Structures are given as C-alpha cells and as structure tokens.
Amino acid sequence: MTIHNLSEQNSLLNQFLKEIRHVDIQTDRMRFRHNIERIGEVMAYEISKTLAYRNEDIPTPLGTINMPVSGESIVLGTILRAGLPFHNGFLHYFDHAENAFVSAYRKYKDALKFDIFIEYIASPSITEKTLIITDPMLATGSSMELAIGALLTKGTPAHIHIATIISSQPAIDYVQAHMENTNITLWTAAIDPALNEHSYIIPGLGDAGDLAYGEKL
Ligand SMILES: O=P(O)(O)OC[C@H]1O[C@H](OP(=O)(O)OP(=O)(O)O)[C@H](O)[C@@H]1O
Ligand SMILES: O=c1cc[nH]c(=O)[nH]1
Numbered sequence: 001m002t003i004h005n006l007s008e009q010n011s012l013l014n015q016f017l018k019e020i021r022h023v024d025i026q027t028d029r030m031r032f033r034h035n036i037e038r039i040g041e042v043m044a045y046e047i048s049k050t051l052a053y054r055n056e057d058i059p060t061p062l063g064t065i066n067m068p069v070s071g072e073s074i075v076l077g078t079i080l081r082a083g084l085p086f087h088n089g090f091l092h093y094f095d096h097a098e099n100a101f102v103s104a105y106r107k108y109k110d111a112l113k114f115d116i117f118i119e120y121i122a123s124p125s126i127t128e129k130t131l132i133i134t135d136p137m138l139a140t141g142s143s144m145e146l147a148i149g150a151l152l153t154k155g156t157p158a159h160i161h162i163a164t165i166i167s168s169q170p171a172i173d174y175v176q177a178h179m180e181n182t183n184i185t186l187w188t189a190a191i192d193p194a195l196n197e198h199s200y201i202i203p204g205l206g207d208a209g210d211l212a213y214g215e216k217l
C-alpha cells in the first residue's frame, strides 16, 4: 500500500487541520464542516496529479490548443455520516464523478466493545473505474475495511484510493494487513500514534460526525 501523508509538507492544509483539531475552534459546526470540505478539495487536487491524462484539442475563440485532460472515470464513495462534508469537498473538484454512499455505524455492546454494521449502500458499478473512498477518520480501520468490502460487491475497480484526514498508526497497520491483496493508495492529512480504550484516535479531534452534525442518541 502506498501512503501519502500530506502534512509532511508545510502548507495551508495544516491550518485547516489545526482548526478541526483545536478544542476551542472545532465547536463552530459550520466552520468545522467547511474546513473538512476544504481539506477534501486540497486532497482531491493532490490525487488528481496521479491520475491518467490524455491529450485533447481544445478550441478557443482564437485558435486550438492541445492539452492534457483527465480521462479517468471516478467514483467518489463515502461513509455516512462524517464522510459527507469531506465527500462534498472532493465533489467540488471531481465534478463529473459518479457517487457511492455506504452507512457504517458502531453499535456498542458496552462502554468499550462495539460491532460495526453496514446497513445501506447506494453505488454505481465500480468496474474498471477509479474508486476514491473518503472518510475523515481512520481509527481502527474496520469501518473502511467493511465499506470497501461492500463496495467491491459492485464491481472490480481499476484502483482504490482511501482518502482520510486523520489516520491512526494502528489503523494503517490494520488496513495494510487485512487488505494486502487489494491495490490501494492511502492519502491522509495526518498520522496519529494511538487509540484510546474507546477506539478514538489520540490526539485526533474527537467524534467527527458529532462535530459536523451534532450528537446522536
Ligand atoms: O476506523 P473505525 O474504528 O471504524 O472508526 C472510523 C469511523 O468512525 C466514524 O464514524 P462513526 O462510527 O462515528 O459514525 P458517524 O459518522 O455517524 O459519527 C468515522 O467517520 C469513521 O467512519
Ligand atoms: O477518533 C475517532 C474515532 C472514530 N470516529 C471518530 O469520529 N473519531
């Protein structure tokens, strides 16, 4: 698995990341969602540099220019709920992409133990397409593993990009170990070292879904 950690380079991305992490700033829900969208836009741009391009003649009012344009069929997949603003940011750039949605939620058995359930999937065929699956948090990696498993029932993509904002090192190890036969490129804005006993990323940012949309019962 190839891994791109975008915060290894200094850029404005770190300002957006600071604001979604900062305990006093992240509580502004609109700003939180907006920053997640903006990180989606930056990441979409970075991923776009790795796609295949073909040359096209483009007519202007004064002549013709031969220039490279992206020729890949993109499917943007996301995991509800927290994936929605991140997905939107990607969609601002990949404006012709098809879209897939998967629900995944943690059903707690007690304070510490939970199972992850996939209940909803809406997806086009992904065969021979580039699948970019977005979710801001890769904590244990289980939601992503199950969501990719669900999407792979819709075909065989040419390539899979996992796009996250904060990944835990244990989740990266987990995805690497459990999906070693799948051709995956992982994009992240940060890699945090650990998980707490509730499987939240440390230091992370807390619960991305709740910060974006409010607490759920
Ligand atoms: O790597 P994992 O351990 O599986 O955790 C990551 C998942 O947790 C969050 O969703 P959550 O279950 O909180 O749902 P929500 O988006 O509705 O808040 C997040 O958006 C991921 O989907
Ligand atoms: O740290 C975490 C783990 C799961 N889901 C989140 O939103 N944050």
Ligand SMILES: [Mg+2]
Binding pocket: 082, 207, 208, 209, 210
């Ligand atoms: Mg949540």
